[in-house]
Structure formats: C-alpha cells, structure tokens
Amino acid sequence: MKRLLAQIGITYFSVLAAAFYLPEIAVVVIGGIAVILTVLFMIIRKTRRTIYIPLMALTVVIACAVHIGYGLIAVQPVVETYGDETHTVKAVLTEEPYQSYSKHYYRLKAQEVDGEKAGFKLLLKTPTDIDAEPDDILTFTSELKVSDNQYYRAKGYYLVSDDYGIEVETETPETHSLYYRAIQLRRFMRKSLDALLPSDCAALCRAVLIGDKYALSLDTRDHFRYAGASYFIVVSGMHFAVVIMLLFRLMKRLNRWVRFALIMAFIVLYAAVTGFQSSVLRAGIMMVFTVFGMTIRRQPYPLNHLGLAGTIMPFIVSPYGAGDVGLILSFFATMGILLWARPLLPKLCLKTKTGYIPFFHISEKLHYYKERKVERLPLKDKSKEPFSFRILLMKLWNSTAALLSVSLAANVMVFPISVFIFHEFSLVTLLSALLLYAEIYLILVLSLAVCILYPLGFLRYVAILLAYPLMWLCKLVLWLVDGIASLPFAHFRVGQAFIYAWLAVTVILGIVVILYRNHYRYLKYAVLCSLIILLGGGLTQQALQMNTFSLEVYSCDNGLCAGINKGGKLYLLQMDANTKQLYTLWDHLSSRYGSADVALCCNENEIRHFQLYRDDEFAISALLLYDKEQKYQNEANIVPFDKDCTYVVDDDVVIRLSVVNYTAVPYITAGERRILIIPPGCEIDDIPKELRTADVILLSQAQQGYDQLRCEDMIISDNSDLSMLSADALKDSYHHVFFTDQGDVRYRLR
Structure with missing residues (x-):
C-alpha cells in the first residue's frame, strides 16, 4: 500500500x-x-x-x-471577461516588487475592475519604478493582455499589464496582513547580510538563503547557468531539508511534541519568508509528514511523502501550478534521489577486504554506533583493516561517491526535462555538484546563523565573527563557478527541432527496452545511447557555430530587424517593427540564442520595444541607445550616447555610430566586411558621403536617392508592392538585391 x-x-x-x-x-x-x-x-x-x-x-x-x-x-x-481590453483596475500588491533588467514587476490581486468586484491575480510590468509597498492598493488604467508566458500562467497570472507610460495611484492600507510581517523579516535578513558582507557575497547569501537571485549580477547568474549549478541559487527542497534536519538535531532533547510544534512553526515561517515558492512548499509538505512520522515513532517512507505532496500541491497552488518549472525540477529530482541514489552507491564505491561501504546517511552511522553500544560491543570494529594511506584514499573516494550517486540520481530525472524546457544543458553539472555542494550548504547554515544572531545584543559580535568565514566561502564559490563556467564546451545550447528529434529517439529506445525481455539489463545501454545522441548533436552544433559569422535580417513585415551571429553569439543591430511582429521575432530569438551580448537602439522611440520584451527570457548584456535628452544616463545595462561615437564589440565587430537628424546611423565593420544600416526615418541625402560606400547596405524600404549608395549587395526589409516594383531597377545597379518577403535573409560575412 x-x-x-x-x-x-x-x-x-x-x-x-x-x-x-x-x-x-x-x-x-x-x-x-x-x-x-x-x-x-x-x-x-x-x-x-x-x-x-x-x-x-x-x-x-x-x-x-x-x-x-x-x-x-x-x-x-x-x-474572456477582461483579456485584451482596457480596464481600470484596483488591486493589492501581494509581494515585494522586483527588477529584472530594465523592468519592474508588481504581483497584484485585483479587488475591483471597472468598479465591479474581482478576485484574480495579474502581473504589472513597467519600466517605471512605482513607489509602492506590499499591501498597498494600486489603481491604474491599462490594457490587460492575455499572457502566453508559461511561467506566468503556472504562477496564476493569466493577465499581464505591460504598459510603457502607465500612471499608477497608490494608497496605503490602515492595517497590514500577517504575511507582511514575513516580508519585513525577509527584508531584515537582507539588511543583516548586506551590513556584514561585501555586495557580491551578500547577494550570493541572499540567493541561497531566501531565493533572492535578482540581487546577483547578470554575469554571476549566467556563470551559475553555464556551470549547471543554477539550483544552488534558488531555495529548493534540498536547502529546506538541510535547515529542518539541522533544527531537528539541535532540539533532539526536547519533548517530541514540543519539538514537532516548533519545527512546524519554523516550516511555515521559512516558507513565508521565501515567498511560498512552489519547491519550498513541496519540501515543506514532505518534511511535515517526515517529522510527524518520527514524532509518533513510525518508519518514514519518503516516496509516500513525495506522492502525497504531488497530490496536495495542485490544491494549494492550482492545477496549473503543477507546470511551474521550479516545482517540476524539484519534484522529479527528489524522486530520482529516492529511487536510485541508494542502488547507485555500491556501484560507485571501492570495497576493501572487509567489504567497506560508507553510510549513506549520517543517521545510519549514529544508529550503527547505538546498536554496538546496546550490544556492549566496542564502538570501533577491530575486524576492519588497519588504517593506511590507501584506506584513507578509498574512504575519501567513497564519501565523494555518496555525493556523486545523489547527483547522478537527480540528473537522471531532471536532465531530459531541463533540456526540453530550456533548450540547453551543461556537461559540468556533476563537477559543480562535487565542488560546490559542501560550500553552498555551509553558506546556507552560516547565513541563517548570522541573520539570527546579528540582532541579539552581545551575540552580534558572534555574527560578525561568523561573517569572515562566510565571506571567504562566498568568494571561493564565486571563483569556482567562474572557473567551471569558463571550461571549454561546458555549456551547450541546442535547437528546438533537434530537441524534438532527440526526445523521439529516446522514447523509441524506451519502448524497445520495455518490450524486450530482460529490459532492465538493457536500460543502461538505452540511456547511454540517448546521451551520446544528445552530446553528439550538441558538439556538432557547437562546432558549426564556432565558424559562423553572418549577418541576419529577420522577416518582420515592415521595419528593419537585423543582427550579427558570431560563433553562436548574437549582436542585435536594429529592432524596429510593429509590436505584433516583434513579439513573434523576440520569442524566436529567445529560443534560438537565449540572450544577446549587445543591442542597438538608433533613436529613443525604439527603446520602447526593448522595454516591452526585455526580461528574464531574453537577456541583453549592453544596450546602446541614442539619448539626445540624456534621460537614460544612469540606467543599468544601458550605454547612452548623444553624438558620433565608436563602440568596439570585440576584435571582429566595431560599430561606428553617426547621428543624423536625431537618429543614429550604424556603420559596422564585421571581419573584412563593411555594413551600412539606414534606419527608418533617415534620408539617404543626409548620410555623410564617406558612409555611403559599404559591402552590404540594409534599408527598411526602397526610397529615393538609392543611386547615391555604393555597395555590392543590398538587403531591403520591406514586403510592400512598391518595393517589389523597384526590385528590377535596383538589380541593375547592384550585384544582388535581397528582400525579406520570403523569410529571413542570412548573409555570410566570413
């Protein structure tokens, strides 16, 4: 049963x-x-x-x-009632606002819509920083768009307000909710860590302890992702279990029911401080059953607890909440550990003559000593081999093998899911687990101790002393992550078509194994074959991308959207199109590249496109913006300019920007090729004569004066009939003329 x-x-x-x-x-x-x-x-x-x-x-x-x-x-x-229509909304801010790239995010619970009562959740995204606190009442008028984002829908946000120029009125409530106290505690913990540690170390501690990953820099988050160690900087079930079991050991001398009550209170408090994240709730439910079983002296059955958590969670959050990526990864990683970690351990361990295998849990070792004490046997088993350097090395490896078995068991379940969802994988995940596991959980325990001791009078000095080893641990982790992420071929990104093909082959292999006799014997061969296919495809794509150096002009109806692909890295040169076309294009670039190193806005009006779509799904490291009014001088990740300048992207890509009629005209040197982009609203007659000669010229539309341009090839991003009529005349003047009416144009630069 x-x-x-x-x-x-x-x-x-x-x-x-x-x-x-x-x-x-x-x-x-x-x-x-x-x-x-x-x-x-x-x-x-x-x-x-x-x-x-x-x-x-x-x-x-x-x-x-x-x-x-x-x-x-x-x-x-x-x-159907509120989607894709403009409404006046009165809503309560339920969580702390957070900023990601150039946008601020506000999670709301609607109270009234157009004067009528309502009770649904919605997300407000805006580049404007609204002075609002949790429990404040926000009133605004905006279009509520139906969200296609799976992450938001899994969190219960089916409607999103993504308004650039929104005006919001805020109202402070007379009383605050109980959850507001948990938010205040979370803020106090952040202040304690910020006061005792350097900014980068405090940010890492906040991410590990309370899941505040937005405090980490973009580069640090990318390094964790490339190293396959992103699960360390979110509060997962493993973090929760470490803290709870530590408390259980510290309170082992208390009355069991008092201990149970205290641990239950801590589970609720810690879940509230971390924002009731789905993975934390899943771990909390499992810990409740585990601790209750230990309290009534029953043998716990973790798989049972996982099954009960899987049944209860959709009722606590919502049935759509089962699609939360964090919850899925946490759930199946736990399942993999419970099913396969223990069977894998003997296969990885080195056995001595006495058949030594390390204890899988510390509790097992304590139980072993307790049994020997009850039986009045010496605690040390003299039948074991005497100490030697060889035995020491074997024990060290066996201890490492215990950690490796857990990592392997978790990755068996999580790896295909993460590849399918994120279209990327890391070959150094196991290395990251081996090198970072101990440090991360020491950081977790020390951070919690510092946050508890810092406000307690004379114990503040103990917290200050603990901050020193905590700081060096954080620096060690950041250094290790940077080094691991920099290893050759550490991280792969694969295309969606290849992912579907790989999954189809994997499913076929699984069916063959199930139908074949003695299928368990051949399971490992099927898994190995699937991994070889995935790795081979990733290596092939990586090798092909290393030699890629091309100009890509994307089909977006009317408007000009172009970028340079160099070795799989994307440099966006221009983004000007209508909102509907840009949304589709942005989604395509997000799934294909995941990020862009540099993006260019030729005038201030174009920044709206980036602010609408730039978020966690598509990271942009640096945004070049022509800012004639100097409004964006202090914005993060924005490099403003108000006159002619040159921006060196790398050794092969240099962007020269000339300001013409309040619009920046990019003249790019890419390898041995020269590229001129004529953005919308810029007349050819106004462009300096020395810039009118290039190897390839991009136009948003065919316009008068094109006979003044000197180039080998021309690309026009325009699907209108007028452009098609002028195609023959243009072809007489240039070697090749390309239009985006039939799809994206890829122009090889080297």
Whole structure:
C-alpha cells in the first residue's frame, strides 16, 4: 500500500504537469484513452486483481479532468471577461516588487475592475519604478493582455499589464496582513547580510538563503547557468531539508511534541519568508509528514511523502501550478534521489577486504554506533583493516561517491526535462555538484546563523565573527563557478527541432527496452545511447557555430530587424517593427540564442520595444541607445550616447555610430566586411558621403536617392508592392538585391 500511494501521487502530479504544456485537444485525447483503459482494466480479470493498474489509469482520468475543469471554471471566465481590453483596475500588491533588467514587476490581486468586484491575480510590468509597498492598493488604467508566458500562467497570472507610460495611484492600507510581517523579516535578513558582507557575497547569501537571485549580477547568474549549478541559487527542497534536519538535531532533547510544534512553526515561517515558492512548499509538505512520522515513532517512507505532496500541491497552488518549472525540477529530482541514489552507491564505491561501504546517511552511522553500544560491543570494529594511506584514499573516494550517486540520481530525472524546457544543458553539472555542494550548504547554515544572531545584543559580535568565514566561502564559490563556467564546451545550447528529434529517439529506445525481455539489463545501454545522441548533436552544433559569422535580417513585415551571429553569439543591430511582429521575432530569438551580448537602439522611440520584451527570457548584456535628452544616463545595462561615437564589440565587430537628424546611423565593420544600416526615418541625402560606400547596405524600404549608395549587395526589409516594383531597377545597379518577403535573409560575412 505504501508503494501504491506513492504511485498514485506521482502519476497525478506528472499528468497535471504534462497537461499544462500540451494542447487542450491532446489532454482530451489522453483522458479519453485513459477512460477506455480504466474500463478495460476493470473488466479483464488479470489486471483487476492487480489493483494498481486500473487505479493508475483512473488517476490519469482524474488529472486530465481536473486540468480541463480548472481551465473552464477558473481561467476561461477571467480571460474572456477582461483579456485584451482596457480596464481600470484596483488591486493589492501581494509581494515585494522586483527588477529584472530594465523592468519592474508588481504581483497584484485585483479587488475591483471597472468598479465591479474581482478576485484574480495579474502581473504589472513597467519600466517605471512605482513607489509602492506590499499591501498597498494600486489603481491604474491599462490594457490587460492575455499572457502566453508559461511561467506566468503556472504562477496564476493569466493577465499581464505591460504598459510603457502607465500612471499608477497608490494608497496605503490602515492595517497590514500577517504575511507582511514575513516580508519585513525577509527584508531584515537582507539588511543583516548586506551590513556584514561585501555586495557580491551578500547577494550570493541572499540567493541561497531566501531565493533572492535578482540581487546577483547578470554575469554571476549566467556563470551559475553555464556551470549547471543554477539550483544552488534558488531555495529548493534540498536547502529546506538541510535547515529542518539541522533544527531537528539541535532540539533532539526536547519533548517530541514540543519539538514537532516548533519545527512546524519554523516550516511555515521559512516558507513565508521565501515567498511560498512552489519547491519550498513541496519540501515543506514532505518534511511535515517526515517529522510527524518520527514524532509518533513510525518508519518514514519518503516516496509516500513525495506522492502525497504531488497530490496536495495542485490544491494549494492550482492545477496549473503543477507546470511551474521550479516545482517540476524539484519534484522529479527528489524522486530520482529516492529511487536510485541508494542502488547507485555500491556501484560507485571501492570495497576493501572487509567489504567497506560508507553510510549513506549520517543517521545510519549514529544508529550503527547505538546498536554496538546496546550490544556492549566496542564502538570501533577491530575486524576492519588497519588504517593506511590507501584506506584513507578509498574512504575519501567513497564519501565523494555518496555525493556523486545523489547527483547522478537527480540528473537522471531532471536532465531530459531541463533540456526540453530550456533548450540547453551543461556537461559540468556533476563537477559543480562535487565542488560546490559542501560550500553552498555551509553558506546556507552560516547565513541563517548570522541573520539570527546579528540582532541579539552581545551575540552580534558572534555574527560578525561568523561573517569572515562566510565571506571567504562566498568568494571561493564565486571563483569556482567562474572557473567551471569558463571550461571549454561546458555549456551547450541546442535547437528546438533537434530537441524534438532527440526526445523521439529516446522514447523509441524506451519502448524497445520495455518490450524486450530482460529490459532492465538493457536500460543502461538505452540511456547511454540517448546521451551520446544528445552530446553528439550538441558538439556538432557547437562546432558549426564556432565558424559562423553572418549577418541576419529577420522577416518582420515592415521595419528593419537585423543582427550579427558570431560563433553562436548574437549582436542585435536594429529592432524596429510593429509590436505584433516583434513579439513573434523576440520569442524566436529567445529560443534560438537565449540572450544577446549587445543591442542597438538608433533613436529613443525604439527603446520602447526593448522595454516591452526585455526580461528574464531574453537577456541583453549592453544596450546602446541614442539619448539626445540624456534621460537614460544612469540606467543599468544601458550605454547612452548623444553624438558620433565608436563602440568596439570585440576584435571582429566595431560599430561606428553617426547621428543624423536625431537618429543614429550604424556603420559596422564585421571581419573584412563593411555594413551600412539606414534606419527608418533617415534620408539617404543626409548620410555623410564617406558612409555611403559599404559591402552590404540594409534599408527598411526602397526610397529615393538609392543611386547615391555604393555597395555590392543590398538587403531591403520591406514586403510592400512598391518595393517589389523597384526590385528590377535596383538589380541593375547592384550585384544582388535581397528582400525579406520570403523569410529571413542570412548573409555570410566570413
């Protein structure tokens, strides 16, 4: 029965998570097939006797029904009533605002819409910093767009206000909620760490302790991502478990029910301080069952607890909440550890003549000593081999093997999911786990101790003393992450088409293994084959990208959107198009590149496009902006200019910017090629004569004066009939003339 409860919970959560990412019709088909299978399994005597088979099919039916029902009852009415229309909204700010790149994010709970009562969640994104605190009431008028972002939808934000020039009125409430006290505690913890540590070390401690990863610099976050160690800078179930088990050991002499009550209070408090993140709630539910079982002196069954957490979580958050990427990764990583960490350990350990294998948990070692004491045996087993340097090395390796088995078991489940969702993977994930695991959890424990001791009078000096080793630990971790992320071929990004092909091959291999006799024997070969295919594809794409140096002009109807792809890195040269076309293009670039090193705004009006779409999904390291009124001089990640200048991107790409009629005209030297971009609103007659000669010239539309341009090739981003009529005349003057009406144009630079 224990195994059955685990299977039901894991199946229920897995189906809900998959349904969130599948089309609605696919969920209906899966549910219909599951109904038929449930009936068949109940009719067939052989499967009816094995009760878990029909129960699994019934669980799939229930999960599909819950997903569809929630969409019809809770989501569709909100989307159809308020979506894609302008409304006056009165809402409560439920969480601390945060900033990512050039945008500020405000998570709201609507109270009234157009004077009528409402109760849905919405997200306000704006480049303007609104002076508002949690529990404040915000009133604004804006278009509420239906969110297509899976991350927001999983968090319950189905409507998003993404208004550039929004005006917001704020009102302070008379009383604050209980959760506001947890937010105040979170802020106090941040202030304590900021007061005792350098900014980079304090930011790392805040990320590890309370999940405040936005305090980390963009480069540091990228380094953790490239090193395959991003799970260290978010509060996951493993962080939670470390803290809870530490408290359990410290309070072991208290009455068990008093200890249970104190730990329950801490679980609720810590979950509130971390913002009730889904992964923390999942770990909290599991810890409640585990600690309760230990309190009533029952043997805990972690897989059972995971199954119960998978069943309860969608009711606490929402059925769509099962699609939260953080929760999915945390859930299946825990499942992998519980299923395979212990069986993997003996295969990785080195055995001595006495068959030495390290204890998998510290509790097992304590239990071993306790049994020997009860049996009046010496604590040290003299039958073991005497100490030697060889035995010491073997013990060190076996201790490392215990950590390696946990990392391998977690990655077996998480790796394919993360590749499918993020289209990238790291080859150094296991190395990062081995080198960073101990330091990260020491940082977690020391950060918590510092935050507790710092406000306690004379104990403040103890916190100051602890801050020194904490600072050096943080510097060590940052140095290690930087070094690991810099290793050759540490990080790969693969295309979506290849991901689907790889998943299809993996599924076929899995089916063959299941149908073949002795399939468990061949499972490791199927896994190895799948990894070889993925790694081979990643290496091939990486090798091809290393030699890539091309100019890409993207099809966006009317407007000019272009970039340089050098070795898989993207330098955006121009982004001018209508909002609808840009949204599709931005999504394409996000999935293909993930980020851009440099982007260029030729005039202040274009910055609106970047502010609308620049967020966590598409990072831009530096934004060059013509800023004639000097409004953006102090903005992070923005490099403003108000006169002619030259920007050196790297050894091969140099951008010369000439200001013509309040618009920057880019003249790029890319390798041995020269590129002139004539942005919209710029007349050819106004461009300096020395810039009118280039190897390739980009135009947003065919215009008068093109006979003054001297180039080999011309690319025009215009799909209008007028441009097509002038194509023949242009082709008489230049070697090649390309139009974006048939799709993207890729021009090889080297």
